[in-house]
Amino acid sequence: MAYQTIIEDDIDILVVGAGLGGTGAAFEARYWGKDKKIVIAEKANIHRSGAVAQGLYAINCYMGTRFGENKPEDHVRYARIDLMGMVREDLLFDMARHVDSTVHQFEEWGLPIMRNPKTGAYQREGRWQIMIHGESYKPIVAEAAKKSADKVYNRICVTHLLMDESRPNRVAGAIGFNVRTGNCHVFKAKAVIVAAGGASNIFKPRSVGEGAGRVWYAPWSSGSAYGLLIGAGAKMTQMENRIVLARFKDGYGPVGAYFLHLKTYTQNGYGEEYESKWWPQLQQMVGKEYLDPDSWHLTHRPIPTCLRNHALISEVNAGRGPIHMVTMEAFQDPHLEEIGWHNFLGMTVGQAVLWAATDVDPKNENPELTTSEPYVMGSHATGCGAWCSGPEDVSPPEYFWGYNRMTTVEGLFGAGDAVGGTPHAFSSGSFTEGRLAAKAACKYIDDGKAEGIRVSDEQINRRRAEIYKPLEHYRIYRNEITAGTVNPNYITPRQGLDRLQKLMDEYCGGVSTNYMTNEKLLNIGLKKLKYLEEDLEKLGAENIHELLRAWELKHRHLTSEAVMHHTLFRKETRWPGYYYRGDYLKLDDENWHVLTVSRRDPETGEYTMEKAPCYHLVED
Amino acid sequence: MPTFVYMTRCDGCGQCVDICPSDIMHIDTTVRRAYNIEPNMCWECYSCVKACPHNAIDVRGYADFAPLGHSVRVRRDEEKGIVAWRIMFRNGKKDMTLIAPITTKPWGQHIPKLKEVDAPSKEMRDSQLLYNEPKYLRFDEGGLHTLEAAGLKMKQGVFY
Ligand SMILES: Cc1cc2nc3c(=O)[nH]c(=O)nc-3n(C[C@H](O)[C@H](O)[C@H](O)COP(=O)(O)OP(=O)(O)OC[C@H]3O[C@@H](n4cnc5c(N)ncnc54)[C@H](O)[C@@H]3O)c2cc1C
Ligand code: SF4
Ligand code: SF4
Numbered sequence: 130m131a132y133q134t135i136i137e138d139d140i141d142i143l144v145v146g147a148g149l150g151g152t153g154a155a156f157e158a159r160y161w162g163k164d165k166k167i168v169i170a171e172k173a174n175i176h177r178s179g180a181v182a183q184g185l186y187a188i189n190c191y192m193g194t195r196f197g198e199n200k201p202e203d204h205v206r207y208a209r210i211d212l213m214g215m216v217r218e219d220l221l222f223d224m225a226r227h228v229d230s231t232v233h234q235f236e237e238w239g240l241p242i243m244r245n246p247k248t249g250a251y252q253r254e255g256r257w258q259i260m261i262h263g264e265s266y267k268p269i270v271a272e273a274a275k276k277s278a279d280k281v282y283n284r285i286c287v288t289h290l291l292m293d294e295s296r297p298n299r300v301a302g303a304i305g306f307n308v309r310t311g312n313c314h315v316f317k318a319k320a321v322i323v324a325a326g327g328a329s330n331i332f333k334p335r336s337v338g339e340g341a342g343r344v345w346y347a348p349w350s351s352g353s354a355y356g357l358l359i360g361a362g363a364k365m366t367q368m369e370n371r372i373v374l375a376r377f378k379d380g381y382g383p384v385g386a387y388f389l390h391l392k393t394y395t396q397n398g399y400g401e402e403y404e405s406k407w408w409p410q411l412q413q414m415v416g417k418e419y420l421d422p423d424s425w426h427l428t429h430r431p432i433p434t435c436l437r438n439h440a441l442i443s444e445v446n447a448g449r450g451p452i453h454m455v456t457m458e459a460f461q462d463p464h465l466e467e468i469g470w471h472n473f474l475g476m477t478v479g480q481a482v483l484w485a486a487t488d489v490d491p492k493n494e495n496p497e498l499t500t501s502e503p504y505v506m507g508s509h510a511t512g513c514g515a516w517c518s519g520p521e522d523v524s525p526p527e528y529f530w531g532y533n534r535m536t537t538v539e540g541l542f543g544a545g546d547a548v549g550g551t552p553h554a555f556s557s558g559s560f561t562e563g564r565l566a567a568k569a570a571c572k573y574i575d576d577g578k579a580e581g582i583r584v585s586d587e588q589i590n591r592r593r594a595e596i597y598k599p600l601e602h603y604r605i606y607r608n609e610i611t612a613g614t615v616n617p618n619y620i621t622p623r624q625g626l627d628r629l630q631k632l633m634d635e636y637c638g639g640v641s642t643n644y645m646t647n648e649k650l651l652n653i654g655l656k657k658l659k660y661l662e663e664d665l666e667k668l669g670a671e672n673i674h675e676l677l678r679a680w681e682l683k684h685r686h687l688t689s690e691a692v693m694h695h696t697l698f699r700k701e702t703r704w705p706g707y708y709y710r711g712d713y714l715k716l717d718d719e720n721w722h723v724l725t726v727s728r729r730d731p732e733t734g735e736y737t738m739e740k741a742p743c744y745h746l747v748e749d
Numbered sequence: 750m751p752t753f754v755y756m757t758r759c760d761g762c763g764q765c766v767d768i769c770p771s772d773i774m775h776i777d778t779t780v781r782r783a784y785n786i787e788p789n790m791c792w793e794c795y796s797c798v799k800a801c802p803h804n805a806i807d808v809r810g811y812a813d814f815a816p817l818g819h820s821v822r823v824r825r826d827e828e829k830g831i832v833a834w835r836i837m838f839r840n841g842k843k844d845m846t847l848i849a850p851i852t853t854k855p856w857g858q859h860i861p862k863l864k865e866v867d868a869p870s871k872e873m874r875d876s877q878l879l880y881n882e883p884k885y886l887r888f889d890e891g892g893l894h895t896l897e898a899a900g901l902k903m904k905q906g907v908f909y
Contacts, residue, residue: 156863157863157879157880159863159864160863160866160869160880161869161874161880163863163864163868173769173770173771173772174767174768174770176768177768177769177770177794177796177800178770179770182770182792182794182796183792183794183795183796194886194887194891194894195886195887200894200899201894201899202894202899202901209909210909214907214908214909218903219903222894222896223877226886226893226894227879227882227886227893229885229886229887230879230881230882230883230885230886233885233886234881234885237859238854238859238860239852239853239854239855239856239859240852240853241849241850241851241852241853262849262850262851264825264832264849264851265832265851265852269852269860272856272857272860273860276857276860276861276862276863277862277863277864284772308772336811336813336814337813338789338811338812338813339751339788339789339811339812339813340789340811340812340813340814340815341789341790342751342771342788342789342790342791342792342793342811343792343793343811344792347770347792347794348771348790348791348792349770349771349772349790349792379813379814418909419909467847470836470845470847471847471849474823474834474847474849475849478793478794478795478808478821478823479792479793479810479811481821481834481836482793482808482810482815482819482821483810483811483814483815485810485819485820485821485836485837485838485839485843486810486815486816486817486818486819486839487814487815487816487839488838488839488840488842488843490838490842490843520877521877522877522895522896523895523896523903524903525903525905564879564880565879568879572874674772674773674775674786674787677772718907722906722907742905743905744903744904744905745903745904745905745906745908746896746901746902746903747901747902747903747904747908748900748901748902749900749901749902
């Protein structure tokens with residue numbers, strides 16, 4: 130094929146994916162590595178890429194220590210209870226103690242953060258959230274990354290990490306193709322920070338027609354952070370911990386500001402409060418330690434997000450749907466009404482489009498809520514991602530192997546959705562994690578850990594052939610048929626995606642089984658994923674755009690397989706409302722108060738699963 | 750389809766192609782104007798709508814669930830630092846204009862070029878601090894939080 134191979138050599142720090150985590154990494158790397166060569170490889174355009182492409186109306190992780198509001202350990206306790214205990218508290222504490230400096234920087238750069246006129250502090254939406262006018266959040270952080278990086282390669286879909294051939298288990302760069310020119314791009318680097326985001330579109334979405342793009346997490350969140358890391362043999366953690374969101378129906382518009390700031394609340398189709406009636410039954414499933422309504426007024430502990438989902442799902446299943454958000458009271462106040470609409474325009478315009486199309490004026494009617502299909506990600510109210518080292522001064526030995534945010538592959542770092550066990554980082558926390566990873570990556574290089582890296586032409590050519598295989602395959606077999614998309618020798622990326630979504634939905638606890646699965650289902654699912662893997666070798670891509678979709682699908686497939694293995698491994702129902710193991714419907718602290726860790730052998734594709742200890746931050 | 754392009758307004762400049770995070774705004778080779786090649790991978794994120802210099806792109810809600818006859822338009826002005834929205838309901842009863850600031854400073858000018866700031870000291874490198882910390886952490890005399898200072902321990906076991 131006529132595509133060129135373009136080699137960018139001698140890179141010190143390669144940032145793969147420049148969303149919030151990646152821009153943070155590129156920005157900070159320049160400070161610790163003044164003379165280092167810093168390069169970004171991004172699949173879209175960094176000005177509008179990733180989950181924050183359309184903006185945000187809130188920064189969901191800010192301590193406010195400067196205003197005497199919260200301490201880092203408070204946030205750790207909050208994330209811990211919200212995730213039913215299963216978090217990496219060293220990583221969380223570390224993120225939380227730095228996140229305020231990130232936010233203060235954003236304000237200096239020009240991000241409009243609202244202020245509370247009475248106190249002068251940032252306007253709080255909730256205990257952890259502050260309100261912003263964030264339409265240009267992404268262009269602003271992109272500007273910061275551009276000022277630091279030597280080179281920004283937009284429109285490069287990274288397909289694989291390159292491995293060092295002089296030392297096992299050490300990273301040596303990455304390879305991918307340009308989504309515009311089709312050229313193959315090789316990045317030889319001493320350290321790589323993967324920040325390629327979480328995964329939408331793995332489970333069948335509720336909307337399967339034209340609206341299939343209106344997923345909650347962005348449709349371009351292709352699970353590449355996981356696909357790349359798993360492919361390189363990095364250990365992953367908590368991949369079973371997918372998230373289900375309670376959102377406005379169909380548009381998936383955010384509800385945070387509605388609950389926290391506008392003080393709207395939910396009721397069932399008959400106008401009744403429904404949550405509390407599910408607590409006794411739920412308490413039997415998870416235990417009093419995790420759900421104790423009697424002590425809420427004393428402890429101010431929040432109800433874990435998954436448990437509130439459980440109440441919503443159960444109420445609908447009991448035939449008393451739909452669930453409504455009661456907006457009619459709050460929206461009588463014109464100021465609050467305006468905030469309600471701004472909230473959508475700032476981060477989910479599609480919800481405003483939908484309400485305009487269906488004449489839903491929340492002042493006059495209470496809109497419907499629903500629970501979404503599951504998503505695999507690690508920065509919102511869930512913690513899927515790589516098993517990473519924590520910081521030296523916080524982490525216990527099992528969590529520390531030299532460099533902060535380094536995966537189990539040497540020189541390979543993660544940030545944002547890529548890092549496991551760190552829920553509730555959100556945009557600000559992801560950017561902060563990028564900064565932490567960048568400092569550690571510079572130190573890794575300065576300590577001489579990246580000496581003597583070797584990447585052979587053989588490795589590059591092998592990967593290159595793999596990259597273009599779907600184009601080649603299509604070219605060979607296309608003319609066997611007259612026209613159309615039905616071909617006995619290949620499937621299209623869309624056909625493959627439909628199959629992946631259907632099997633994840635039906636076997637791994639998607640919406641059509643009401644988030645229910647069990648060992649039998651998961652084993653069938655794993656078998657079907659293997660068939661799909663074989664067929665992915667026979668993907669046919671008609672053009673470069675389809676080649677992009679082909680590689681996104683391969684990354685989604687690797688992510689899904691990890692999710693399936695992890696779900697099978699954890700023999701309990703830890704997060705009712707996210708998913709249920711029908712064969713183990715209870716939370717089981719005796720056997721499963723642990724983190725799950727997996728590794729896929731890159732040579733054989735075999736999975737090994739292990740339990741890792743769960744450490745908690747406690748008072749001396 | 751989520752985004753569509755008005756034939757008479759588009760001049761094929763390619764700005765939308767350049768910005769779409771989903772890589773779905775492409776130039777049609779026959780009419781030499783842009784169109785959405787994969788509507789079911791569109792997030793209605795409005796990145797292309799905001800980027801189009803001719804206001805040639807509009808959004809029609811997803812056919813699965815949005816009836817025809819609505820409109821949500823946007824204008825983003827970097828010079829003035831604002832974004833202006835207009836929402837019109839299907840039944841014509843609501844027609845709202847909402848304006849928000851997008852920046853408080855001239856573009857990019859207040860983001861430091863880190864190559865030019867003072868290099869970190871060895872002490873700083875050996876500490877847990879990031880760029881501009883501890884100053885940016887609190888803007889007062891407080892330092893970085895540590896376990897010791899907070900009287901905390903990492904303990905294995907079951908704690909709630
Ligand atoms: C609807 C919605 C509402 C949210 N609300 C809030 C909120 O109010 N407040 C808040 O703080 N946070 C919010 N978040 C969460 C926040 O957006 C994420 O936590 C954060 O963006 C995660 O950062 P990241 O860097 O891990 O991923 P992303 O920001 O998604 O970045 C991933 C990057 O990797 C690139 N990439 C992907 N694959 C490849 C590849 N193969 N090769 C090269 N590049 C690749 C992508 O193009 C992208 O630029 C919200 C998210 C969504 C979707
Ligand atoms: S609205 Fe967003 S996803 Fe849709 S075409 Fe425009 S830029 Fe692409
Ligand atoms: S940005 Fe506007 S004018 Fe330019 S190609 Fe796209 S739709 Fe046409």
